[in-house]
Amino acid sequence: MYNNLAIQDNSYELFDNFVTNTKGIFPTTRYQGSKSKLVKWIEYHTKSLNFKTVIDAFGGTGCVAHMFKNNNKCIIYNDLLKFNYYIGLALIENSEILLDDNDIDFVLTKQKNINYPSFVADTFKEIYFTDDENKWLDFVITNISLIKDKYKQALAYYALFQSCIIKRPYNLFHRKNLYIRNADVKRSFGNKVSWDTSFDFYFRKFVNEANKAVFSNGCMNKSENKDIFELDANADLIYIDSPYISQKGIGVNYLDFYHFLEGLTEYNSWQQKININSKHKKINSMPNVWNDKDKIEKAFDNLFKKYKNSILVVSYRNDGIPSISKLIELLAKYKKSIDVKQLDYKYVLSCKDSREILIIAK
Numbered sequence: 001m002y003n004n005l006a007i008q009d010n011s012y013e014l015f016d017n018f019v020t021n022t023k024g025i026f027p028t029t030r031y032q033g034s035k036s037k038l039v040k041w042i043e044y045h046t047k048s049l050n051f052k053t054v055i056d057a058f059g060g061t062g063c064v065a066h067m068f069k070n071n072n073k074c075i076i077y078n079d080l081l082k083f084n085y086y087i088g089l090a091l092i093e094n095s096e097i098l099l100d101d102n103d104i105d106f107v108l109t110k111q112k113n114i115n116y117p118s119f120v121a122d123t124f125k126e127i128y129f130t131d132d133e134n135k136w137l138d139f140v141i142t143n144i145s146l147i148k149d150k151y152k153q154a155l156a157y158y159a160l161f162q163s164c165i166i167k168r169p170y171n172l173f174h175r176k177n178l179y180i181r182n183a184d185v186k187r188s189f190g191n192k193v194s195w196d197t198s199f200d201f202y203f204r205k206f207v208n209e210a211n212k213a214v215f216s217n218g219c220m221n222k223s224e225n226k227d228i229f230e231l232d233a234n235a236d237l238i239y240i241d242s243p244y245i246s247q248k249g250i251g252v253n254y255l256d257f258y259h260f261l262e263g264l265t266e267y268n269s270w271q272q273k274i275n276i277n278s279k280h281k282k283i284n285s286m287p288n289v290w291n292d293k294d295k296i297e298k299a300f301d302n303l304f305k306k307y308k309n310s311i312l313v314v315s316y317r318n319d320g321i322p323s324i325s326k327l328i329e330l331l332a333k334y335k336k337s338i339d340v341k342q343l344d345y346k347y348v349l350s351c352k353d354s355r356e357i358l359i360i361a362k
Helices: 036-046 063-070 082-093 101-107 119-123 131-145 150-166 178-182 192-196 199-213 254-265 267-273 296-306 324-331
Strands: 004-009 053-056 074-078 222-224 237-240 311-317 338-345 354-361
Touching: 036 063, 036 311, 036 338, 036 354, 053 063, 063 074, 063 082, 063 237, 074 082, 082 150, 082 199, 082 222, 082 254, 101 131, 101 150, 101 199, 119 131, 119 267, 131 150, 131 199, 131 267, 150 199, 150 254, 178 192, 254 267, 296 324, 311 324, 324 338, 324 354
Parallel strands: 004 338, 053 074, 053 237, 074 222, 237 311
Antiparallel strands: 311 354, 338 354
């Protein structure tokens, strides 16, 4: 038996004024599917739970893991994408290392005696950025690769990722559309001033934001880059915000959205991973149960079973596959108490209203 307690939170009033700990200030983010605007809501509904350790199974932007870190929980941040792993390394695992002005100047300056490669300039011409910006990316990513301290390197990666995203229409890399930025037309979306602002300016801006997010909460927090089923770790609470599959059976593939950022972290082997038939030079995707409507139900069941001895907190939407009722049915195999929290919420780039769901199973 289980207790299905559904609470309809129709506004942000319950949690918007909720006082949160702010030892570290999480940076602004433009990632698709980010829970940054919902962190207070998640915190509000988990604050009374009895736990000390957390696994953020699909870490993404790191905003939820950072919230738990601010609340003195010991965190394992995990994500299958390598660029997200670096975000976790910079903002979650890192407890004290910052990038100073000398580090920033090193990254943004062409160094003597280095024969800089031109992979981005040669490969991505007229796809995402201008020719000069592509050349900038080639030398900056080379300089970042020379940083020896892993946390400083991760912070530099973070600033680079955010700089790339803010200069992209839709903040994505899902199609060849530099023409949108260059066209001399009236625009109903986006910000051409933002798109045309220099990479140097943004890099410094986002380093400053990332530095403010770094703090120690007394734990040895960890960032991992694994399939969640291969992660050999346990925690009191498992936070699950897996890729979403709509009722139409269409899954969110974050590698397709952010393959360019993933490529930046695999610069020397990037060429071998690109789909040569793709106009926008995306990285070949591997099969993933979380993007497969025929396999995702079993994946949830396996994940709930793996962590059946932990508190399970699942972020979800009311219109996904599997359904909320199916998730509750699966959780009831392993848990006695299940509460469902709901919030009216509209996602960026979404044409319809939906409800954000938080399932807490104990």
